[in-house]
Amino acid sequence: MSKRTRWLFSEIDRWISGGVISREQASSIRALYEEPPGAVSWGLVVFSSIGAAIVGLGIILLFAYNWHAIPKFGKLALILGAVAAAHAGGILAGQREGWRRQLSEALCVLGTMVFGAGIWLVAQVYNIDEHFPAGFLIWGLGALAMAWSIRSVPQAIVATILLTVWDGSELFKFQTSMNWALVLVGFGVGALALRLRSAVLTAFVLASLTLITIFHGSFMGGSYVAWVDMYALSVLLVAAGCLLGDRATTEGQRGVMTFFGCAGFLVCSYIRSFPFGDDMMSRPRLETIQMDRWTVWLGSGYRWLLLAAAIALFIALTVRRVRAGRALATIGDLIYPIALIYSEFSWESIFGAQRRIQGPPYGYDGQYTGNFIAFNLVCLAVAVTWMVRGCRFGNLRQTVLGSLVLAVVIMARFHDLPGSLATRGLVFVALGAVLFAEGFYYRKLRAREQEDPR
Amino acid sequence: MKMKLAVAVALAQVGVLAFMAGQREWVARTGRVVTLRTAPIDPNDPMRGEYVKLNYEMSVVPRSLCRDGVTAWLDDKRTATPYLDRRVYATLDVDANGFAELTGLSDLQPKGGTYVRGRVDSSVWQSNGSIRVRYGIEALFVEEGAAKKLEDQRRGEKAGVPMDVDVALDPGGLAVVKGYHWEPLGLVLTTERPPPVRRTVPAGPRPGIQGATLVLKNHSDRPVSIMTSSFRLINNRLRGEGHFRWVGEDAARSAVAPSDLRLLQPGEEFRVHLDFSRPEWSVTDTNKKGDERLPVALGALANAWDASFRIEYAPPPAAECTSLPDAGLIWHGRLPSRAFNPSGGVD
Numbered sequence: 001m002s003k004r005t006r007w008l009f010s011e012i013d014r015w016i017s018g019g020v021i022s023r024e025q026a027s028s029i030r031a032l033y034e035e036p037p038g039a040v041s042w043g044l045v046v047f048s049s050i051g052a053a054i055v056g057l058g059i060i061l062l063f064a065y066n067w068h069a070i071p072k073f074g075k076l077a078l079i080l081g082a083v084a085a086a087h088a089g090g091i092l093a094g095q096r097e098g099w100r101r102q103l104s105e106a107l108c109v110l111g112t113m114v115f116g117a118g119i120w121l122v123a124q125v126y127n128i129d130e131h132f133p134a135g136f137l138i139w140g141l142g143a144l145a146m147a148w149s150i151r152s153v154p155q156a157i158v159a160t161i162l163l164t165v166w167d168g169s170e171l172f173k174f175q176t177s178m179n180w181a182l183v184l185v186g187f188g189v190g191a192l193a194l195r196l197r198s199a200v201l202t203a204f205v206l207a208s209l210t211l212i213t214i215f216h217g218s219f220m221g222g223s224y225v226a227w228v229d230m231y232a233l234s235v236l237l238v239a240a241g242c243l244l245g246d247r248a249t250t251e252g253q254r255g256v257m258t259f260f261g262c263a264g265f266l267v268c269s270y271i272r273s274f275p276f277g278d279d280m281m282s283r284p285r286l287e288t289i290q291m292d293r294w295t296v297w298l299g300s301g302y303r304w305l306l307l308a309a310a311i312a313l314f315i316a317l318t319v320r321r322v323r324a325g326r327a328l329a330t331i332g333d334l335i336y337p338i339a340l341i342y343s344e345f346s347w348e349s350i351f352g353a354q355r356r357i358q359g360p361p362y363g364y365d366g367q368y369t370g371n372f373i374a375f376n377l378v379c380l381a382v383a384v385t386w387m388v389r390g391c392r393f394g395n396l397r398q399t400v401l402g403s404l405v406l407a408v409v410i411m412a413r414f415h416d417l418p419g420s421l422a423t424r425g426l427v428f429v430a431l432g433a434v435l436f437a438e439g440f441y442y443r444k445l446r447a448r449e450q451e452d453p454r
Numbered sequence: 455m456k457m458k459l460a461v462a463v464a465l466a467q468v469g470v471l472a473f474m475a476g477q478r479e480w481v482a483r484t485g486r487v488v489t490l491r492t493a494p495i496d497p498n499d500p501m502r503g504e505y506v507k508l509n510y511e512m513s514v515v516p517r518s519l520c521r522d523g524v525t526a527w528l529d530d531k532r533t534a535t536p537y538l539d540r541r542v543y544a545t546l547d548v549d550a551n552g553f554a555e556l557t558g559l560s561d562l563q564p565k566g567g568t569y570v571r572g573r574v575d576s577s578v579w580q581s582n583g584s585i586r587v588r589y590g591i592e593a594l595f596v597e598e599g600a601a602k603k604l605e606d607q608r609r610g611e612k613a614g615v616p617m618d619v620d621v622a623l624d625p626g627g628l629a630v631v632k633g634y635h636w637e638p639l640g641l642v643l644t645t646e647r648p649p650p651v652r653r654t655v656p657a658g659p660r661p662g663i664q665g666a667t668l669v670l671k672n673h674s675d676r677p678v679s680i681m682t683s684s685f686r687l688i689n690n691r692l693r694g695e696g697h698f699r700w701v702g703e704d705a706a707r708s709a710v711a712p713s714d715l716r717l718l719q720p721g722e723e724f725r726v727h728l729d730f731s732r733p734e735w736s737v738t739d740t741n742k743k744g745d746e747r748l749p750v751a752l753g754a755l756a757n758a759w760d761a762s763f764r765i766e767y768a769p770p771p772a773a774e775c776t777s778l779p780d781a782g783l784i785w786h787g788r789l790p791s792r793a794f795n796p797s798g799g800v801d
Contacts, residue, residue, distance in 0.1 A: 065597065065598050068596075068597045068600075076471075076475050079471065080468055080471055080472060083464070083467055083468050083471065084464065084468050087460070087463075087464030087467070088464070090460075091457060091460045091461060091464065094457075094460070095457065108460075111464065111467070112467070115467040115470075115471065118471040119470075119471065119474070122471055122474045122475045122478070123474075123595075124505075124595040125475065125478075125595075126474075126475065126478035126479075126482070126630055126631070127505075127591065127593055127594050127595055127630070127631035128474075128478065128590060128593075129505075129588075129590055129591060129592040129593035130590035131539065131573065131590075138470060142463070142466070142467045142470065145463045145466065146460070146463045146464070146467075148459075149456055149459040149460040149462070149463045150456070150460050174538055174539050175538050176538070176539060
């Protein structure tokens with residue numbers, strides 16, 4: 001039972017005793033929110049799945065002891081039997097009712113963990129020391145296939161973690177760019193997350209995609225490509241979150257997408273809001289990239305695809321809102337695509353390197369371009385939009401977050417501002433005044449709402 | 455839950471494991487078995503436990519043995535990144551005792567013969583014209599604690615004794631480790647280097663290695679005959695091909711004589727001292743031309759930091775020893791010492 005439903009049921013008892021509603025009305029309300037009899041207890045699933053995963057890891061370590069007393073075929077029979085038994089138990093339990101059905105998920109996770117242990121056990125028995133990331137790929141594909149076959153969130157989470165480890169180990173150990181990791185996690189697991197409408201799985205998929213995007217960007221062209229890829233992915237997620245906003249069934253997923261999108265966007269913008277931000281973002285020269293051209297083109301393709309998709313989604317969002325008569329709501333959100341387009345196509349971005357000005361501007365002793373001013377404005381625009389929206393729609397969380405962003409940007413500029421303490425003091429007085437004004441504005445709007453609830 | 459699909463996935467998982475094991479088991483039972491010489495160290499893998507890291511003689515391939523595309527990779531002046539993990543094939547020549555020796559490394563799969571497939575290693579070493587290859591047989595998994603014991607053995611009672619690994623090969627070059635064994639003889643090298651000259655301030659340059667004492671010991675449980683004059687100087691191939699050449703390589707090999715023969719009982723050792731100031735231990739620098747290419751005594755090479763050598767015990771082949779008494783007791787394998795640098799460093 002969800003926290004909200006539990007709260008509602010406790011309130012219904014209070015309403016009955018207070019004479020607000022009748023017992024019949026209370027029963028009708030309860031019937032609306034009653035969970036189906038076969039509903040899975042998420043607590044049991046989560047804890048039993050974590051337990052199964054830990055048991056699986058324990059089995060891996062047990063086999064790692066490599067007892068010579070157990071003959072080769074004994075070890076193989078043990079591991080193959082354990083995989084088969086765990087999956088058979090899980091599949092059979094899934095056909096039953098009650099607690100056995102809830103145990104099914106955990107048994108199948110155990111089976112997949114033992115499958116992974118088996119890959120390394122076979123390698124141990126036959127002294128195989130080949131390309132080890134392949135082991136994570138096979139294990140991850142096994143988990144992904146099982147996740148789709150039994151529609152399992154824990155299996156999909158295991159698959160996401162393994163595919164991310166596969167990608168990272170290929171990249172860092174063997175300098176091999178695995179573009180397939182993006183496809184497998186994005187479409188293989190992401191599609192399942194959408195189908196199951198699981199916010200937890202969506203969070204894992206987005207965390208994985210963020211890591212893979214940063215890994216690949218850094219590897220393909222250093223910090224600049226990693227930054228651009230991440231910026232485009234963040235804007236895409238913000239747009240996707242807004243588009244999903246109208247559907248109540250995907251509320252959790254919308255929240256996760258918006259969180260990852262806004263967090264990524266703000267972190268990226270914040271990095272570039274420093275005068276030395278451009279120095280960290282040198283554009284790569286293709287001839288210096290130590291990779292075959294096909295991999296480089298695939299990597300570039302991913303970047304442009306993200307850019308195009310982000311802008312296309314924002315266009316779709318704007319069209320939908322204009323048709324619904326909510327054009328005003330779009331204005332604040334346009335910061336995201338505009339900043340993305342600016343980052344890629346602005347005069348400063350393309351020719352900034354030739355237009356560098358000798359410092360020290362605002363305390364920064366070095367060369368700089370005008371980009372950092374633009375990204376400061378982006379951060380401020382996001383902060384102001386959140387503050388205004390939060391106040392207007394009574395969303396305290398958004399109001400506080402907007403104020404925090406504003407405060408962080410102003411604090412960061414403390415060191416960049418001209419040396420005069422008077423100037424710095426004035427800026428801080430202004431910040432304090434804005435936050436005070438925001439508080440009064442929020443209170444005034446709430447008071448007006450209470451007077452006229454319409 | 456779609457039961458049929460779930461059962462299919464579960465069976466596929468079991469099938470993947472069975473295939474992995476079955477393929478290796480098939481190669482181990484039916485493949486051609488060759489023996490490879492190694493030098494072990496003992497790391498630990500959290501997923502698979504303890505193992506002995508096997509570093510084969512053929513793990514580092516000099517330029518002279520590279521063929522086809524591999525030669526072009528060595529000529530590429532960029533870093534090694536584009537060639538990491540590329541598939542390569544090492545062709546082997548197997549002697550009568552089953553010992554395999556590398557004869558070439560190519561990116562093209564050989565049409566026949568004995569070969570093992572590998573991949574260009576992540577720690578490619580191209581600067582000196584050699585390439586490091588991983589064959590997928592670089593680990594020997596052992597029970598917890600056994601790797602340390604093996605390493606202690608190698609440093610203690612089995613000091614200088616090479617470990618050989620028996621490997622089964624399938625026709626496609628897939629290699630499976632079958633086991634390992636120790637050679638009957640061990641060779642221990644101790645170098646002699648005078649202290650720095652202290653009469654000047656600051657102290658003058660320290661002379662290089664002036665000589666070495668070699669100890670050949672019979673570690674087996676049966677008598678073994680050795681040839682007391684069968685030592686030669688070789689380049690340390692793990693450091694590339696090297697540009698120094700031992701003068702003894704060009705000298706005609708003297709006929710085997712019974713006086714060279716020495717029978718070592720189990721546990722018995724033979725000790726010999728080599729004086730590197732003598733002309734028979736001179737080397738020529740192949741990088742130099744004409745008159746500059748004169749033999750230099752090994753003891754005078756103190757400034758040759760890029761030089762790395764081994765002393766190898768290499769008795770004549772069995773066919774040349776048939777006339778000798780107890781010819782059947784002669785061990786005919788090659789036994790290299792630890793590598794040393796004439797300036798004083800010892801691996």
